[in-house]
Amino acid sequence: MTASNDIGALAAMMFARALESALLTRADCGFQLLSSGQEAVAVGLAAALLPHDQLLCSGRSIAPALARGLDPGLVMAELIGRAAGPCLGRGGRGHLSQPSAGFFGAHAVVAGNLSIAAGVALALQARRDGSIAACLFGDGACGAGALHETMNIAALWRLPLLLVCDNNLYSVSTPRAAALAPRQLSDLATPFGIKACTVDGMDVRVVREAAVALTDHVRNGGGPAFLECISRRFASHSTSARETRGKKELAADRELDPIKRLENALLAEGTLSAQTVEALREEVRAKVMAACAFAEASPLPVPEEAFADVG
């Protein structure tokens, strides 16, 4: 991986963090699930995807959408329910989607996107061009039958599907070990013969390296793969969920900040200087402002949209 990839990864993580912060300052912020703390998983995964791949995710969609390369103004517009959003303001964060940009997108039902992703993979398999479907989900989805059923069929049919479990160690308030019996979540895939591994989700280089290895495996007809990334959720589960963790735990999580980690590494390696880091932050601030301005300027949908495109 080249240095520019690392700088790009740092900028992408900074940008996701900054856009979410800007979103939170708004009165019309609405009900949000934030990616902060988990940016390395989204950015590391996205670095392994090619233009013709499709990325699906859960309701925690902001960093995945931005990492995939969606226009930030469009993303912000969708998040605040404006008509310029790719879903015309109707989907919001929970259903953020832009298939033309390789982002089949979010579905707010826990584990609800897994079999959908397998179906997308089935369609991509028929194209025979090496494109794959990747699906992001949390530890909370791992108790669902949908995961078991999807892994079974994906393995049987050797679907080009990469399952990425962003395990932030909590399903709302329930610690991972209280909800799920396996020693590690990648163990769920092993009985199906699916290539699986568990990595540090707070290190974007580690995530990227693992994602590249597994996407290569999937792309080359190796069948599906399962990547577990262990991350930390900096905020509570959602903007309406109470925080259940104590100050000490939260502080310890912050020590693992993937942005700080990569920044420090790049400074230590001489890839970046203090000035270039500051320049990067300035660029991020400007892009966030531009995205917000674009979204602000977009109108809300008209009430008649409530029954448009029903089908």
Add this chain to the structure above:
Amino acid sequence: MLYKLVLPGPIDDLSEVRVLEWHGSTGTRFNPGDLVVELDTHKAVVEMRASSKTVLRRILVAAGEWQQVGEPLAILSDSADEPLPDRAENLAQSSVTYEMV
């Protein structure tokens, strides 16, 4: 003696058949166990086999045509030279075995 070949009813959940294929024509002699005709139904194919030596004298329902369970499909006889009747309905029913496959 002359017989009518029928798929003997009543058969649960089966009222009509469509002839798939005759495994003989006028004059064909069948030995016990020989496949005489295959019938298509809504669920399975029915194979009808001769249970005694018999001669196929006249096919009444051609391949592709339909018939009710219990109604005549063909006229059979013990020997090839017995004169044929006008109608098959009054003939004795031929003993056949049949199997759903």
Add this chain to the structure above:
Amino acid sequence: MSAEPVRMRRVFFREAICRAVRETLDADPNAIVMGQDVGAFGGSYREFSGLFERFGPARVRDTPVAEAAMVGLGIGAAAAGLRPLVSITYMDFVLLALDPLVNYAAKARFKTGGQIRVPLVVKLTAGAKGQGVAHSQSFESWLMSVPGLRVVAPSNVANAYGLMRSALQADGPVVYVDHKRLFPTSGPLDDSAPEVPFGMATVSRPGRHATVIAHSYMVSVALAASGVLAATGIDCEVIDLRSLAPLDLATVCTSVSKTGALLTLEEGQVACGIGAEIACQVQARLGPVRVSRLGAVPAPVSSNSVLEAASLPDAARVAEAVRRLLRTPEIPPPHRG
């Protein structure tokens, strides 16, 4: 063998479905079939017979027993460019697939602002025929009220073909509900059989005295009851809905305007059923009218033949319901002063 082309054939109900699916698979390389036992086995009712041999395992795919995943896969595949038919042997087990069907397939076009479409057909077989409480249900009415889902129900060979052809060309999710008791039947099918458009009911039997609305196997029951009633001078008009969502209220209202008496007939429950919806909509358009609903008794349907027969509408019960309906006083049309 005749040199002239055969224009009309009598076929089994399963063959009408098979032909529609085969023609679609021939014409559209993106069309696929998925379900339990659809491959070499040819389908639980032989309704996919020969397709596996003709199109191969990539296009006619046996799945494990996992209805939620089957439908979810069908949805994702449809959204990404294929045209899948997912076949679930018993309507009862679509319950396992309601999350992807209702929460994704029915919502996808709306929630993505039109970016994602789901041209998927989910085929279900409804109805009671000796298989017991969890293999006998008809809950089409539950699916009819989901915005974004279309629901159709064939009643004979011709519309089994016509509705399946239409379903496999629709641009959104369609639930196609056939019935166990239709598979033993046969009927005529033209070589050049037409597609049956959605939202169009048909008059199966014209009549003057009472309108009987039915769909699927109950159309046969309604026609049998009409035969019984005709012998006593009661002339029923039987309407075959064919399409449940969208519903063809225009055809229904034209009939009820003529007869002034409406009996709705379904094998499902009358509580929150199709008849409830039709009765309400007819009265909203025509004003008060004599109406009665007939459906299954409010109980699970046993495999026991005595209990099953006691649970479901039959020709005798339909005829009695029509007689009772016609004994209630006519409601004069509203005064238009």
